Amino acid sequence: MKHLVVALGLLTGLTGCQQAPDTQTGQTEVAQTRLTVPVHYETLDNGLKVVLSKDPTAPIVAVGVYYNIGFRIEPEDRTGFAHLFEHMMFQGSQNLPKGEFDKLVNGNGGINNGSTRFDFTNYYEILPAHTLRTFLWVEADRMRGLNITQAELTNQQGVVKNEVKVNVLNQPYGGFPWLDLPQHAFDNWYNAHNFYGDLEDLDAATLEDVERFFDQYYAPNNAVLVVTGDLEVAQTMDWVKQYFSGIPAADLAPAPDISEPSQTAERRASRVDPLAPKPAYAVGYRMPERNSPEYYAMGLIDQLLLQGDDSLLHQTLVEKQGVAGDVSGGINLLGNMFNYNGPMLWTAALVHEPEVSEQAITRSIDNVIQQLHNQPVSEEMLNRARVKLRSALYDTIDGSSGIGKLDLLASFALFDDDPARINEIEAEFAQVTPALIQQTAKKYLAPSNRTIFTVMPAHAAGNNQAAGAN
Known part of the structure; x- marks a missing residue:
């Protein structure tokens, strides 16, 4: 299911190390124990950030591509467009026609999904470790270019509008409070608009809008590829470079000002x-x-x-x-x-x-x-x-x-x-x-x-x- 994930959190917060109070100063001393997640971090010549974290406890891998574009900075006259575009990324790439991506995931016993958040849109798969090379190629293929028709855009506009109706307009407390509060708590349009999308704006999106959005934001220099699980770092980096290095960097859209004036009254x-x-x-x-x-x-x-x-x-x-x-x-x-x-x-x-x-x-x-x-x-x-x-x-x-x-x-x-x-x-x-x-x-x-x-x-x-x- 490809949709805006309204999650109350993968986690709601994180904590400090075990620690003991310093009776002389009243301060706390950080204990030596801490997380030691393996992190291999490289940036390719085209700007793609690559993070690998080896964990051999189970023969699976998780592959994720996060693009530095969320609904916060979508076009002002296209509310809901970042979420709509998330759907378009599943409509077919240059070498995988519509439906083939899901068949490939399901046929290998994996799962996949995507979501749109404030400041990123992500796509991920959880797969048997031996299929990693195949799915690195798959993610590179859709980063390289989409193959979308007007019929597919029209279809997904209907799907997203139906999501809005089902998840917000036609259910009790729809959009409360995650959609309601920001529109009143903030002043800057980028932080305070209808993130799920006004129905009129969703209808107004064109194929040219889709192509422009892809060119502006879905580029290696605006993304990070993360792989965790049962992997070999050197071999995985070789595959990453083989499939992603040839994707050209883009002239990214200028970052808008998302700052807020101070709030002075309830x-x-x-x-x-x-x-x-x-x-x-x-x-x-x-x-x-x-x-x-x-x-x-x-x-x-x-x-x-x-x-x-x-x-x-x-x-x-x-x-x-x-x-x-x-x-x-x-x-x-x-x-x-x-x-x-x-x-x-x-x-x-x-x-x-x-x-x-x-x-x-x-x-x-x-x-x-x-x-x-x-x-x-x-x-x-x-x-x-x-x-x-x-x-x-x-x-x-x-x-x-x-x-x-x-x-x-x-x-x-x-x-x-x-x-x-x-x-x-x-x-x-x-x-x-x-x-x-x-x-x-x-x-x-x-x-x-x-x-x-x-x-x-x-x-x-x-x-x-x-x-x-x-």
Whole structure:
């Protein structure tokens, strides 16, 4: 199934190493144990970044190609185009007509998929290790050029429009809050438009648009190829160079300005959902700059406030007050806290009982967050957050047949030119202190830095209007 993956995360955050407090300084010392993911990193002459990570524990490989183009920077008059183009990449390449790619994957016992995220579009396969050479050729073939007709474009426009209808327009809480919140929390069009696509814009896409988009973004110097699993590095690099080196680099489209002006006041927005049985509430706080100390602190704050049944918001809103059956969210609702490269939100969301007001939920959230404002968290609480993050990290790296590890390697290569950062994640979180948690919460978890978005069932909205008329 080729579609926009609305995942709540390959992981929601990552953790620091095991560590011990320094009783003399009050600081934490990073333990010697850390991740040691093998990383071989090269850049070909045409600009293609290549990351190989050997893991012989099972006779499989994961192959992924990540292009540095997501729906954040798609053309302004073509909302949803990055996602539409993801579909076009499965419609046939120069040597593999439509349908042959899937037949080749399925015939070898593999699986494949693709997704569109804020800052990349990715394509991946999980396969028996002995087929690696074949699928390196396959990915090179479609990077070299597509073979698409107007009939195929028209067909996929219909498929994507149907996805929008099924996943957003015709289901309760469709697009909440991952699609709703950014459109109100941000000012820059690139961060605040309808990422799934307006139906009129999807209809307006032409074959020339497809060709232009491919030429501008689907080039080796705008991509990273990652292979993890049971591979031999030298042999794999030989194959990569054989199949990819001859693909010419492109004159890439200029990078747009995706920066945001500072937010200075709380924002509120809402919509009526005729299919929703109960009201829904979401709050999004703008994140610190990626890779800053505060960014890592927010990864731990996410664990303290939101992740797991022991989290403060779950304990308050679910266990104590019974406002909702669950409260969910995190950093980057379409992935994880590492696979994006622009303005982002930390989000908490819930579907709640009709008798509970928006104001009451906001007060409860403020009271919980105020605990982080008023004093540094205890070492016990912080260590528990670190343990949860560490568990999430290792689950990601060891699970999903290598896709979680592949995603981290690809993201660090695309955005930081440094896939070996995967082995420094624990150390970064180990540097976060209770004092930094408190400072970060005060600065970023403030009413002036948030947007509250609510969904009202149609029957409740009607009742409110009737009450207002009396």
